[in-house]
Amino acid sequence: MKKEKMKQICNYFMKGLLLCALVFGFWFMADAGxxxxxxxxxxxxxxxxxxxxxxxxxxxxxxxxxxxxxxxxxxxxxxxxxxxxxxxxxxxxxxxxxxxxxxxxxxxxxxxxxxxxxxxxxxxxxxxxxxxxxxxxxxxxxxxxxxxxLSKEVKKKEQAIGLNKNTAVEIPLSGMQNSLYEGVTVPGRDERWYKFNVSERAVINPTFELAEKERCNLFHQNQTFIKIYNSRDELMYSEAATQYKGENIWNRGSKTLTSGTYYVQIINNRQIYHPATFMFNLNGHNWISANKVTCSQSAIQLSDIGKKKVIAQTVPANSDDKIVSVYDHLTGKTWDWYNSNKVDYDGIPSSATAPGKHKWITFKTTNGKTFTTYVISPAEKLKKPRVATGYNSAKFWIDYPNKLQTSVRIQVLKKGKWTTAKTIGYFSCGNSNPVTIKGLKPLTNYKFRVQAYANGMTGTPSNIVTMKTGSKVKPAVKSIKIVQRKKVTVKGWWRKHWVGGHISRYEWVPPYTYTKYKVKVTLKKKVPKIGGMWVATNWVKGSKKSYTVWVPNGAQKGKKLTIRISTALGKGYGNGPEVKKVIRVK
Known part of the structure; x- marks a missing residue:
């Protein structure tokens, strides 16, 4: 029994060796071929x-x-x-x-x-x-x-590229995706496929670049095309079909996409055998909305226009909603060729001369956010007024402002502070409408100025007029005597009569004569601290005890002669209180 069992085992062993030899022999022959x-x-x-x-x-x-x-x-x-x-x-x-x-x-x-x-x-x-x-x-x-x-980081081939749409490799909206051209010649065309997803809205700005710059012209010869499709196989990025022409980088600009799945196809129409490393990057991101628009200046002075730029900026500064239009409220013009997060505007409005705070420029983004900046047009600067002072008052002659709605503030410097003594309207100005302010102190130096006010805006104050008030002392008249008479003959003339600003008729005034009188006014005593005396409308310089002057208009009816006397600091200012005397003449 034992011998038979050993014999069977040996037979099995020999058969196994023979089978191994046959298998090894066939494998060797195949490999050798x-x-x-x-x-x-x-x-x-x-x-x-x-x-x-x-x-x-x-x-x-x-x-x-x-x-x-x-x-x-x-x-x-x-x-x-x-x-x-x-x-x-x-x-x-x-x-x-x-x-x-x-x-x-x-x-x-x-x-x-x-x-x-x-x-x-x-x-x-x-x-x-x-x-x-x-x-x-x-x-x-x-x-x-x-x-x-190689210097570039590249994933395994099945992770780096898809050879057809069904095997397209998903890539993020941002970040580089490096891949290789192995340099192997194959029939037909070489295709690389990628896909990416957009949740709501996104912006992409894809780039294609070869690391081996010296091979750019070879890929031009092989006509490299880049196309982006949506899930319905519609070409979404028309520029992407443009041929890669051998520059260092291919970049055809940004594109906005709505939600969906998109596919990128990079095609070489001829056989590629030039090994190269290339980078494809969507350079994309989810849409960033503009929350608002800010401006470097919410209001600008009219005098600064043309000197200072108004700079509008979206918030955030990298928003995909751009400033797309600028509207000028003053001219009614719209400029809609802008497409930027930041816009400089330095136009000069021609109709912003009316005083007030005017809407000027409105900047508007693609999602409707706006910002309006204003131009501030101050009231005009008025001319220096003509001023005549009394002993407790001052009289002003103010030129008309350029704008009808402008009022004028008459200001006096008191204790280092400018205060408005009186405000007058446009029609209270002019040479025929002198304005008087009271409450001044005698023999005191005052500074005066005027300032325009209109539509809530004040103008630059006028130049300052410095004047001194006169003495409050009345001259004490002792006597008035006629020292000389003179006959005056007046020639006849045609008197004009005016109606509504036009001459309606002429009236002949025949010649006549009247007596002119020269008088001597004697004071009881000299008046101190004066520059002279007004006597019968004649200015006589100096402080004296007597003054001799011609009375210009002769005697009134009844042979009465009216003489007005007052002190003054000068011929045009600092007048004191007036004394009126009436005498009879023969």
């Missing part, structure tokens, strides 16, 4: 030559290399070889990424022996040698496979 070499780039490596791979024609004319990136970083792999340019003409061709890098006839790009690999990517037949039929079986080539890290 493929003649492939596997090269793996280690997870952590020192840039430089990773492996040396020799190939001899032997029985197989098409040996090749499969390469795998075991690193978690993107890499650049270069297939260098020992074939001189003159040696390969009729012996072999070398293909890297399905395109020739050593050809018997065709010129090739200088970096055609370079491939870029995503992290953990495997490329079969990354490098392939085709020996010519005329080459001997001893013809050989040795490859020096070099590897280096």
């Amino acid at each position: 493929v003649n492939a070499d596997e090269v793996g780039i280690p997870k952590n490596f020192t840039p430089g030559t990773i492996e040396m791979v020799p190939f001899t024609k032997g029985e197989n004319s098409n040996p090749y290399i499969n390469i795998t990136n075991n690193s978690d970083k993107p890499i650049k792999v270069t297939f260098e070889h020992n074939i001189e340019q003159t040696d390969h003409n009729y012996k072999l061709s070398i293909y890297v990424g399905n395109h020739e890098c050593v050809s018997r006839q065709n010129p090739v790009a200088k970096d055609a022996n370079v491939l870029y690999l995503y992290p953990y990517q495997r490329i079969e037949k990354a490098c392939e040698v085709i020996f010519s039929s005329s080459a001997s079986s001893s013809t050989s080539v040795t490859f020096y496979i070099k590897a280096a890290y």
Whole structure:
């Protein structure tokens, strides 16, 4: 029993060995027919030559290399070889990424022996040698496979790009998305797909940029297009279909999108074999609404217009609602070509001369937020008044203001403070309407000025007039004597009669004569602190005890002669109280 059992065990063991030999033999034969070499780039490596791979024609004319990136970083792999340019003409061709890098006839790009690999990517037949039929079986080539890290951070290929719409990789509204062109030639066109979602409203400003600037013109030749579609396959970003023309960066401007899912398609219409790193960034964000508009100046003086700019700014400053229109209330004009978060305006309104606080500029955003700035037009600056002082009052002659609705404040400086003594209207001004203020002290220096007031606005005060009030002492008249008479003949003349500002008729006044009298006024004593005396409308300078003057108009009916006498500090100011005397003449 034991011998039979041992015999069975030995038979089973031999059969197992035979089966293993057959399986191993078939596998060896299959591998020998493929003649492939596997090269793996280690997870952590020192840039430089990773492996040396020799190939001899032997029985197989098409040996090749499969390469795998075991690193978690993107890499650049270069297939260098020992074939001189003159040696390969009729012996072999070398293909890297399905395109020739050593050809018997065709010129090739200088970096055609370079491939870029995503992290953990495997490329079969990354490098392939085709020996010519005329080459001997001893013809050989040795490859020096070099590897280096790429400077950009790139995800695994299935995480970095989608090869069709169904596998589109979702990307955020903002942030860079780096991807590779491996440098492998494939038939048809190369497509990269991304998708992103908009919850309510968003703004995007996509950019496409190659890290390898020297390859920009190659991608121009290959006609790189960027298109953005909505979920209904409608082209939403018309500018995105524009060809990438080889500049350092592609940027066609911002676009506002509403809620939904969108797809990005980057297409190369020809076969790409130039390895490159590219960056695609939506540069997007959810819509930022403007809460309000602020302005550098809510009100500006009319005199500052043209000197100071009015600067309007959205809040927040980076809102997607822009200032899109500026309306001038004074001219009625609207400028709607603005589209900015910040607007400078320095226009000069021509109709803001009326005194008051006027609406001027209204800034408006796309979501209807507004801010209105005002222009303040003060009342005008009036001319300096003409002033004549008495001993306790002052009389003012004030020119008419330029604006009808303007009133005038007469101001006096008292104890270092300007106070308004009287306010008069427009029609109380003019040379024929002198205005008197009272309550002044005798022999006191006063400063006067006038200031316009209209629609709540005051003007710049006029220049100051400084005057002194006169003495309150009345001259004490002792006697008035006629010292000389003179006959005066007046020629006849035509007197004009006016009605409504026009001459209605003329009246002839015949010639006549009257007697003119010269009088001597004697005072009981001199009046101190005066500059002179007014006697019968004649100004006589100096403080005297007697004054001799001609009375201009002669005697009145009944042979009465009226003589008015008053002191004054000067010919036009500082008048004292008046004394009136009437004498009879023969």
